[in-house]
Amino acid sequence: MRGYVAVLLVGILVFGAIASGCISSEKPTTPEKVEVSLTGDFVKDVVNIGKALESNGVNEVKFTVWGAGDPNSVMRVYGIVEAAERINKVFNENNINVKIVVDTNYVASFQQLFQDYLSKQPIGQAGDFFVNSYAFIPTLAKEGYILDVTEYAKAYEKELSDFYTPLMEASKWKGKLYGLPQDTEARPLYIRKDVAKCSGFDLTKLEEKVKNGEFTWSDVYAKAKAAKEKGCSEWGLIHRKGSAHPDLIQFIFAFGGTLYDENEDKLVLDVPAVYKWLYVEWKFARDGILPEDIMSWDWAKQIHPAIVSGNTLFDIGGTWYWAEWQTKDYYVDPKTNEPRGLKPEEVDAWFYYTLFPAGEKGQKPVTLSQPFVWMINSKAGAQNPKYDELKDIYQKLAFLMILKASDADINAIHSVISSHLPVRKAAEDLIKDEKWLNDLKNLNIDISSGVKAEIADIVKATVHPINAKFLADVSYMLEYTHLAPSHPKYPALADLFKDAVDKVLRGEMKPEEAVQFLIDRIKADPELSASVKIVGEVPKDWQFP
Amino acid sequence: MLTDVEVRSKKTEVAITIAILMASIPLFLAFSLLVLSSFSKEMMTNLSLESFRFTIENWINVLQGKLAFTGGIRQNILKYTFNTALVALGVAGVVTLISALSGYALSRMNFRGRKFLLMFLLMLHAFPGVALIVGVYLLYRLSLPSSPSLVTTFSFMYVIVARAALEVPMATWLMKGFFDSIPWEIEWSAIVDGASRIRVWRKILLPLIKPGIAAILLFGFLAGWQDLIYVRTFLVEPTLATYIEANLEAEYSHMPLIAAAGTLYLLPTIIFFLTSQKLLLETHSGGIKG
Amino acid sequence: MKKYSNLFQLSFFLTPALVIIIVFYLLPLVLTVYMSFTPIRNWNTERYLSQFIGSYNYYRIYHMVKYDPIFRQVMINTIIFVLITLIVNVFGGLLISLATYFINEKSSSTLRLVWLLPRMSPIAVYSLVWYYFFHGSEIGTLNSLLLKLGIIDKPIVLGQGVIPWGPWSIIVFINGLVGVSFGMIVFSSALSHIPRELVIAARVDGATNWSISRKILIPMIRWHILYVFTWQLLSLITSYAHTFLLIEWGLVNRDYGTTLSLYVFLTAFGRGEQDQGLAAAAATILAIIGTVLGFLTLKILKFERMIAKPRGDI
Structure with missing residues (x-):
């Protein structure tokens, strides 16, 4: 029997050796590479590429786009579809017999999609276009999974200068450009006007006071406490939960702290700022103004209903809340006792919004953005014929597609229907244009019929002058925006932050203990501790409020 | 009965x-x-x-392949269901075939290393899929066909066999148990008449352990149907499990839609289970005592 | 000639299983051990496979074991979780299959179906179901039930408040249910193979259900019990999937809900990067622990004696 097993083993090994030999012995024949150079004239470049494809016998180019996000953000993939249609039109007008066909894949969980991309990219089965958070760029770029488009972008410098600089910077890693920004958002501090009125909190000129750093978190604390004590609302403050959504690190910036050291390419644990952040959370929770178990509240059944039904004075949320409250049934109408979405007029009448105030006097107000970026797979076009010869053509075509998908109107449509902020000035201008908005509402716009049909129901539910005005009103916040650091280890650090916040909120730890806990946990993992620099000390005699 | x-x-x-x-x-x-x-x-x-x-x-939304009320994107849910079924049936078939063969050998044949093999099979579960997946993925990468058009088909075959492999040790043990419960005399007379073991196995024993086969089929089917991790890592196409998983986002998913999708996902298995229950419990009629 | 034909027949029956074991267990195991000495991450085999970093991944785990303030708790969680869940699984499965054995077929198959649901549900949906069930506020099913019955007047925050048994009981419950159905299927199909004549004869002699179970049924399915016991022990050590989302969603306290395998999973694949090198090192360690534990169980339960000689080898 032993002999039998041995024979079998040898057989398998021989088979394996032959098989692997077969694989490695395939000598790659170097094909004649076809290349075009980008001129910066979009139509001309499209025509050149189209002709090159046609002369190589390629009449159909297939691409797949992968995107993720909330259900209203489907333009993240349809933008590419629309871009393909527009390029097809150029081909058509110039009598070029080439057609781009785009397959779409859109899911809710962007982290899941990222993991899928990681496991499928190496085997050439991931989307040719990948729309996801800029936070994943370091990892993807490091592994060579996405295309460096720095060179391509040079030809279109003029067009790209319309994009907001911080967003273009967010699409870079180590100085190289890895995509084009697709959307972004701000995280306003929402204030219930009715609760404010009840507690005698005067909102006039508040925005100005926040902007110049006069109104700080000590004031937020005082007002929140007053609202609760006067019985105007159950809570003073509600905020988001989880670590994928980095809202709370706004405190670090609001207390003048930092999270990233560019020179050393290291994350930073800014002890004084983190301590102050945790102290604020701790204080709010101890005084019963902020639910101590907020990190385990249910989104749809607790967090949003509490905000829309006025159970809190303040809420740290995102710009997309504005649309979400209208499209989801979080509010129970006291007249009918039926849950429903809010009307645009109601949201506008009930909520005041401002920047995230400065932590203390002498600091600046902040907001936080997590831009999404259109990235191109480093294997883009691989499912098309003659890939080896035409690789360069396919990649450039892909770049032209994300460029086209950033057309002002496409970007503006996305912003309006999903309550995100536009990435370029031209799109921001469109949003402020009432006529354009009206045309969008009536779907009287120049986009292909397929895409139009797909977004019709979202347009109907969300396009409203009030909503567009909101977006225009909060756009200025981008001047104050901060980004979470672009570092492969940042998500791990964010996870620790979430734990620490949870512990202080529940009163399991005092702020200084939680800071120590963070330090200990960072040091526990050699990999993490090598990427995080711990600076400063817990400030003595610091007072809050 | x-x-x-x-x-x-x-x-x-x-x-x-x-x-x-x-x-x-x-x-x-x-x-x-x-x-x-x-x-x-x-x-x-x-x-x-x-x-x-x-x-x-x-339900209307889910059957149209949409997991959002406003917005979202339509997916081909029929195809996803088909993919899931293909994997589940594939796993069921492979597991049953292999374990019916090896279960017989372990039950009826004496060879050196038999005891070791039995123990070894049991121990194999010390490292279930999750722990081994890194190695299985590397193997996948090494054996991937170079032509991209074959990758999808290959990924189906690979995920079926790889997932089946996880069930083989247990299925073999169970099959051995089923063979053990069949009296030896039934077989003996046929062998004396000159039939080969293979023939006896196929013609006489397999029909007798039908309930066992049904049980293993069910096991394999369930394993393939509910698998998430292997499918997500190897299969190029989505299945119902990966589809639901990717669309369940605590913050903004409309949970009742997820509930409908989850119920849909449970349905075929319930039906499969109900129909095979009878088969499962059907004891073989046998007059000969072991 | 005879010998040759025997060998041929044996290989006919055994080859497929051996091939599959070699290809999908032994080979991956070797590859896993190899990869644990490389910095492989993000599935980038081309880049990292040929890099050798020695025992860095093991050192990293050792370092975390030694310095992570939550690690001690993780170990305690793991031991409690594995032991209690194991008992729940084996005895629960046995109890249900025995109980359904004694009732009529129709109700038994329905009941069994209910107990099979946990196993068949997609993990995310399953987690969602229990997330709402145990939620520590009025929206939680359990809390609202107890509130309605007047047993409590304030919601119990089981997963976060009742430390440590609250989070422990939730993870034991949720994993236990999945395991119970596994044991139930194995035991039920084994029981259905016991000749009914034996049971009827005993009953005619006036035996109770209890003594039938104890004297006839359990001894006849003892290797199944042993099998389920060992299998569950080993798989519980490596299971994390059913707990992961509940911790993620804030239902279960992270410090008291995290077990060893989840800890490794979170470190290696938590977010952002996917560190397969670290996972491979952990898998290697788990494989060793698993083998030792499995071996011990088999020895303690005197497994070898239970392997009977095959009948009818010619």
Whole structure:
């Protein structure tokens, strides 16, 4: 029997050796590479590429786009579809017999999609276009999974200068450009006007006071406490939960702290700022103004209903809340006792919004953005014929597609229907244009019929002058925006932050203990501790409020 | 089929039924709420009827391949269902075939290393899929066909065999158990008549262990149907499990839609299980005592 | 000639299983051990496979074991979780299959179906179901039930408040249910193979259900019990999937809900990067622990004696 097993083993090994030999012995024949150079004239470049494809016998180019996000953000993939249609039109007008066909894949969980991309990219089965958070760029770029488009972008410098600089910077890693920004958002501090009125909190000129750093978190604390004590609302403050959504690190910036050291390419644990952040959370929770178990509240059944039904004075949320409250049934109408979405007029009448105030006097107000970026797979076009010869053509075509998908109107449509902020000035201008908005509402716009049909129901539910005005009103916040650091280890650090916040909120730890806990946990993992620099000390005699 | 229905007491039977029912209350409750929620505008979680507002929109949306009310994107749910079924049936087939072969050998043949093999099979479960997946993925990468057009097909074959492999040790053990319960004499006479072991196995034993085969098929089917990790890592196409998983985002998913999708996902298995139950419990009629 | 034909027949029956074991267990195991000495991450085999970093991944685990303030708790969680869940699984499965054995077929198959649901549900949906069930506020099913019955007047925050048994009981419950159905299927199909004549004869002699179970049924399915016991022990050590989302969603306290395998999973694949090198090192360690534990169980339960000689080898 032993002999039998041995024979079998040898057989398998021989088979394996032959098989692997077969694989490695395939000598790659170097094909004649076809290349075009980008001129910066979009139509001309499209025509050149189209002709090159046609002369190589390629009449159909297939691409797949992968995107993720909330259900209203489907333009993240349809933008590419629309871009393909527009390029097809150029081909058509110039009598070029080439057609781009785009397959779409859109899911809710962007982290899941990222993991899928990681496991499928190496085997050439991931989307040719990948729309996801800029936070994943370091990892993807490091592994060579996405295309460096720095060179391509040079030809279109003029067009790209319309994009907001911080967003273009967010699409870079180590100085190289890895995509084009697709959307972004701000995280306003929402204030219930009715609760404010009840507690005698005067909102006039508040925005100005926040902007110049006069109104700080000590004031937020005082007002929140007053609202609760006067019985105007159950809570003073509600905020988001989880670590994928980095809202709370706004405190670090609001207390003048930092999270990233560019020179050393290291994350930073800014002890004084983190301590102050945790102290604020701790204080709010101890005084019963902020639910101590907020990190385990249910989104749809607790967090949003509490905000829309006025159970809190303040809420740290995102710009997309504005649309979400209208499209989801979080509010129970006291007249009918039926849950429903809010009307645009109601949201506008009930909520005041401002920047995230400065932590203390002498600091600046902040907001936080997590831009999404259109990235191109480093294997883009691989499912098309003659890939080896035409690789360069396919990649450039892909770049032209994300460029086209950033057309002002496409970007503006996305912003309006999903309550995100536009990435370029031209799109921001469109949003402020009432006529354009009206045309969008009536779907009287120049986009292909397929895409139009797909977004019709979202347009109907969300396009409203009030909503567009909101977006225009909060756009200025981008001047104050901060980004979470672009570092492969940042998500791990964010996870620790979430734990620490949870512990202080529940009163399991005092702020200084939680800071120590963070330090200990960072040091526990050699990999993490090598990427995080711990600076400063817990400030003595610091007072809050 | 023989039962001892005549001799057992009705009263204890009722008592036992009630006892299991009591123990099943949380399960009943939790899963009924899931099914009910799939017909409601919001999740039913707190036993108040107010949260139940009837709608079949969830189901319409799910069957159209949409997991969002406004917006979202239509997916080919029929294809995903087909993919899931293909993997599940593939796993069931491979596991059953392999374990029916090896189970027989371990039950009926004596060879050096038999005891070791039996123990070894049991130990193999020390490192279930999750732990081995890194190695299995590397193997996948090394054996991937170079032509991209074959990758999809290959990924189906690979995921079926790789997932089946996880069930083989247990299935083999179970099959051995089923073969053990068949009296040796049945086989003996055929072998004396000059039939080969292979022929005896195929013609005489396999029909006798039908319930066992059904059980293993069910096992394999369930394993393939509910698998998430292997499918997500290897299969190029989505299945129902990966589709639901990727669209369940605590912050903004409309949970009743997820409930409908989850119920849909459970349906075929329930049907499969109900129909195969009979087969499963069907004891073989055999006059010969072991 | 005879010998040759025997060998041929044996290989006919055994080759497929051996091939599959070699290809999908032994080979991946070797590859896993190899990869644990490389910095492989993000599935980038081309880049990292040929890099050798020695025992860095093991050192990293050792370092975390030694310095992570939550690690001690993780170990305690793991031991409690594995032991209690194991008992729940094996005895629960046995109890249900025995109980359903004694009742009529129709109700038994329905009941069994209910107990099978946990196993068949997609993990995310399953987690969602229990997330709402145990939620620590009025929206939680359990809390609202107890509130309605007047047993409590304030919601119990089981997963976060009742430390440590609250989070422990939730993870044991949720994993236990999945395991119970596994044991139930194995035991039920084994029981259905016991000749009914034996049971009827005993009953005619006036035996109770209890003594039938104890004297006839359990001894006849003892290797199944042993099998389920060992299998569950080993798989519980490596299971994390059913707990992961509940911790993620804040239902279960992270410090008291995290077990060893989840800890490794979170470190290696938590977010952002996917560190397969670290996972491979952990898998290697788990494989060793698993083998030792499995071996011990088999020895303690005197497994070898239970392997009977095959009948009818010619």
